Amino acid sequence: MTIDAVLFDIGDTLVGRAGGHRSIVEEAGALGVVVAEADAAEVWEAIQARARTPEEIAKGRDLSPEAHREAWTALYAAADVFVDGLGRALYEREVDPARWVPYTDTEPTLRALHGAGVPMGIVSDTGWDYRLVLERFGWLDLFDAVVLSYEHGAAKPAPALFTTACAQLGRDADRVLMVGDNPLTDGGAIAVGLQVLLLPAVAPGSRRGFDTVLRLVDGLVDGRL
Numbered sequence: 161m162t163i164d165a166v167l168f169d170i171g172d173t174l175v176g177r178a179g180g181h182r183s184i185v186e187e188a189g190a191l192g193v194v195v196a197e198a199d200a201a202e203v204w205e206a207i208q209a210r211a212r213t214p215e216e217i218a219k220g221r222d223l224s225p226e227a228h229r230e231a232w233t234a235l236y237a238a239a240d241v242f243v244d245g246l247g248r249a250l251y252e253r254e255v256d257p258a259r260w261v262p263y264t265d266t267e268p269t270l271r272a273l274h275g276a277g278v279p280m281g282i283v284s285d286t287g288w289d290y291r292l293v294l295e296r297f298g299w300l301d302l303f304d305a306v307v308l309s310y311e312h313g314a315a316k317p318a319p320a321l322f323t324t325a326c327a328q329l330g331r332d333a334d335r336v337l338m339v340g341d342n343p344l345t346d347g348g349a350i351a352v353g354l355q356v357l358l359l360p361a362v363a364p365g366s367r368r369g370f371d372t373v374l375r376l377v378d379g380l381v382d383g384r385l
């Protein structure tokens with residue numbers, strides 16, 4: 161097995177939603193309502209879990225900015241049980257580049273791969289320009305391919321997104337590792353011959369576990385973080 165190029169998902173892979181469930185506490189507070197941490201966590205986790213279901217993904221939320229706004233506003237409306245307007249406030253966070261934070265090992269991993277000359281790309285399901293997040297952290301120039309679903313009229317697991325990214329990296333699919341968090345979407349890379357690493361969920365701002373990526377890339381055995 162030779163892997164010498166890497167594709168990354170963005171959301172919940174390279175970056176997570178800042179504050180997690182505390183977004184509910186903070187935005188409710190801005191609307192003058194106090195929400196207990198435990199109550200916020202319960203509703204937040206339910207929203208995020210629902211967002212990951214096949215039914216929600218099938219709504220095509222990542223095919224256009226309008227579809228994204230409609231689907232995610234409906235999801236976040238579950239938080240309106242605390243105060244009217246909270247769901248809309250949470251959606252504005254969802255599309256605010258400043259509300260996405262790296263995991264502790266994201267930047268060292270990207271720098272290590274780039275420093276070793278490993279071609280890297282992005283394949284992301286999104287209804288807004290996630291490049292703004294990459295730019296914010298100075299990462300955009302590290303990537304040789306940025307494939308965003310809404311710019312291609314298709315969402316993962318559509319094969320075209322993965323094959324387009326591989327072509328932009330100049331690599332055959334069987335030499336490319338797709339790193340993501342969602343078996344339904346990122347896992348689709350398997351169907352077009354890529355190898356896939358799915359990382360389990362962790363809290364925003366914690367360690368993502370990218371040392372596995374460095375171990376899998378050929379010739380990077382010593383590429384420690």
Ligand SMILES: [Mg+2]
Pocket residue numbers: 169170171172173340341342
């Ligand atoms: Mg993701």
